[in-house]
Structure formats: structure tokens, C-alpha cells
Amino acid sequence: MRLEREIRHSLQEAFAPVRLAVINESHLHAGHSGDDGSGESHWRVEIEAPAFADMSRIARHRAVHAALGPGIMNRIHALSLDIR
Template sequence: MEYATRMRRKLTDALAPERLDIQDDSGRHAGHGGAHPEGETHFHVTIVSAAFAGKSRVERQRLVYGLLAQEMAERVHALGLTTLTPEEAR
């Protein structure tokens, strides 16, 4: 299964996002540390979820990194995050 698909499933199941965009930026990092020729090593995730309400930016990021710990350990080298509540996304 593709890593983006795995990440989408985990984030959707845990955070019920109103918006979830997962962008594979691996092609822009060819030759950099952690890059694989097959891609799926560098991602940017934008997620809008009510689950982030009352949490700091760091707490939100820790939550997402915790959910995706397996993918980070296996293949994903870099993960950029934009984490917003629905109110912040308006």
C-alpha cells in the first residue's frame, strides 16, 4: 500500500478532518538525505480538524507525528504540517 494512502487512512480515522491534503514533495528532494528513487519520502500535509481545538501548534504536530510514527520509521523522511481548526481555516 502506498504511504500516502496509509497516512490518509490513519489521519481520517483518528481526526475526522474536514479537509485533508497530502502532497508528495519527494520529487523536489531527489538526491537529498532520506530520498528514495521511488519517492514517497517527503510529504506536506494540510489538515483541518476540530480535534485540534484547544491544542497548541506543537501539541497538534505531536499528535499527527504520533499517528504516523510507523510511516516515519519505515520510509517517510520529512513531513511538513499545516494543522488548523475549522475556525482557523475560514
């Protein structure tokens, strides 16, 4: 899974997380809106990093989106985030 590696690499580089899980949930949305048939349209990320300690919830989400950048964000339909 190429996109999983790209997501993982981007987040590791940006935040040096102590815990990172990148979970492809596309199979749960097969045939639904946003399913582009790639098998890489819906993702869940669980990340824990000291860098998030002083950030609000919104700032954390924005930081993750910025770290992934448009090259990744434009290729996925849905991104669920659990940030600690």
C-alpha cells in the first residue's frame, strides 16, 4: 500500500510520534460515496506525539493536514483522526 507508506512517512517526519497507527478503512466504504475504487480512499490515523501537547484539538488536526499536504490530502476522501 503506497499511500499508507506515504502517510506514515509524512507523519513520522513531522511529529516523531511515540505511537502511530495508519489504518485503511476503505473496505468499509466500498460502493459508497467517495469510494473511488482505489482501495485507498478512507483512512484512520491514531497518533501520539509530544509535539501535540500544547495544541488545541483544531490545531492538532490542522497540523496533521499540513504535514500530509495537498499531495496526500487530495488523494483521499475521508480521514479520521485520533490525536494525543
